[in-house]
Amino acid sequence: MLLLVVIAVLAAAAAAYVLGRAKAVRVAGPDQSLLHSRPSYHGLYSMLWVALAGFGVMMLTSLAGSKIVDAVLYGTIYDALPDALRIEAQVILRDAKAIATGGIASDSDALRTALAESYGWMNGLRLALVVGLTAAAAGLAYWKTNGLIDRDFRARNRSEKFILAILWGSATIAILTTIGIVLSLVGETLSFFNAIGWQVDDYLFGTTWSPLSGVHDGAFDAGKVGFLPLFVGTLLITLIAMLVAVPIGLFAAIYLSDFASARTRAWAKPMLEILAGIPTVVYGFFAAITVAPFIRGAGESIGLSVASESALAAGLVMGIMIIPFISSLSDDVINAVPQTLRDGSYGLGATRAETMRQVVLPAALPGIVSAVLLGVSRAVGETMIVVMAAGQGANLTVNPLEAVTTVTVQIVMLITGDTEASVAAGPAFTLGFTLFCVTLGLNVIALRIVRKYREMYD
Known part of the structure; x- marks a missing residue:
């Protein structure tokens, strides 16, 4: 379903480019030199905003909807099984989703069947909201950008700034991803050294590596982590x-x-x-x-x-x-x-x-x-x-x-x-x-x- 939404957003962005360029040509009349920017820049500006609005709203609503559906279903599980562990609740929810989608579940008791029915209509509602809000966001973006097209509109400048912002955001995501990976490594490494009593020399210069054979209550045997x-x-x-x-x-x-x-x-x-x-x-x-x-x-x-x-x-x-x-x-x-x-x-x-x-x-x-x-x-x-x-x-x-x-x-x-x-x-x-x-x-x-x-x- 989401794949169809992605294709629809791409098609809407392409249509926004064609329609924006056509309107710019009409606004310019026979002398296109009166336009500040070429018609293609007007179409590009509209296309960029339609794509950004469509994909942004689609991802936000899809993720938020999934979290809300899972939270409601977890609440139902804990109401029925107050003493259930987190891992047990995750298994039950996974089985319920498998039943709802026709997959293979490890069990199919009354609770899982009821959760599957709830998940079916809630997930359908979530997808409907994703489609509706994505279409509304893309349509609003096209309406706003199309209304800006005139002879003095600086579409080229704004398009270039938009693309520059996308490039800057991509570079920032790459840097933040690297920082996140390093921080996760550092955090788990500090926890591991704490579990071996900060005997770093045993880790760096030890000659025996069998860490899982010496685990007791979360603590590792420093002599086996060389x-x-x-x-x-x-x-x-x-x-x-x-x-x-x-x-x-x-x-x-x-x-x-x-x-x-x-x-x-x-x-x-x-x-x-x-x-x-x-x-x-x-x-x-x-x-x-x-x-x-x-x-x-x-x-x-x-x-x-x-x-x-x-x-x-x-x-x-x-x-x-x-x-x-x-x-x-x-x-x-x-x-x-x-x-x-x-x-x-x-x-x-x-x-x-x-x-x-x-x-x-x-x-x-x-x-x-x-x-x-x-x-x-x-x-x-x-x-x-x-x-x-x-x-x-x-x-x-x-x-x-x-x-x-x-x-x-x-x-x-x-x-x-x-x-x-x-x-x-x-x-x-x-x-x-x-x-x-x-x-x-x-x-x-x-x-x-x-x-x-x-x-x-x-």
Whole structure:
């Protein structure tokens, strides 16, 4: 239903543009130079206000209506079951909504059936109000903006200010979202440290990670929350992946940008970038079924003991996955180096290889560092390949032939396990905050490198 409302608002906005532009043409008469703004700006101004009013009222009324309906139904549940827990009330309400919409409910007693009937007509009333108020808001916006159209109306100025406000609002939402994420991480991290008695050193330098095995009345055993095995595992797999991805990706970018013919580049670059479109679960399956057994067999043939799940298998496949990210970005950066630098080097007698090594690559280093940093972030955040090829055990080892795990895998295991979410949220959010601090440090280091070389070649 709401999808139809969205389509209707979009159609109304398009109609407002057409009608507003047509009226501006009529107002101008045969000489459109008498208008302060072009007719298209008059239509744009009307379209923007109709879209804003329609979507704004639709979202507000829909959200407010849902909250009111849920509050009324919760009141009915607590009237019938005064001692019901919050989670029980949520289950009952979810079942009632499922019954009303023809879904699958865990139970269908008299209370749930009565709630389903109430939800049916209340939700129908809510949708009717959403449609009516949205139509009224869009119509009012069109009526107001259409009435402003005349020869002296500054539609262009107002439209540009309107669009600027939208851009400013979008940027503000992005910033506030980031702040909200960081604050949520900080809040849960402080709660977790409080639960382990503020023994931060046990968390940072502990060698055992099994937080849920030592929970008693909301308090965690500080001896079982050691972050070090996860950090070392993440670092080991990321290092292996970058040792594969950076040389291959960078050399491929160098070849495609300055050495390959146009015909070779036309098919080689798209083929290379196909790797970026393969789902990570396919990479994980490939690592578990093909790469890991091959590494284990090769190791055993020369007398090495290789685990069935190893950091080496996960790192190699992850590096293959990251190659197109580094290659594509590095290729764009190398091509962006001014041709005058190359011509000057050639004029001094340098060969193509010497020009690439001593002129082009130093000039493109800031962009290459950014590409590598993106690859590192991609490796640090990867989960599926690690789960399928490296294991889930928090082992403190730097041997690439043994099974390890990473921070992201442990976050997934904590959140999706059988433990209550409120208990698992503490260690999971703390891992997320720690990983955020690590990646922030890497970004700061990369920015310093980029700034240094950018000043040198500006």
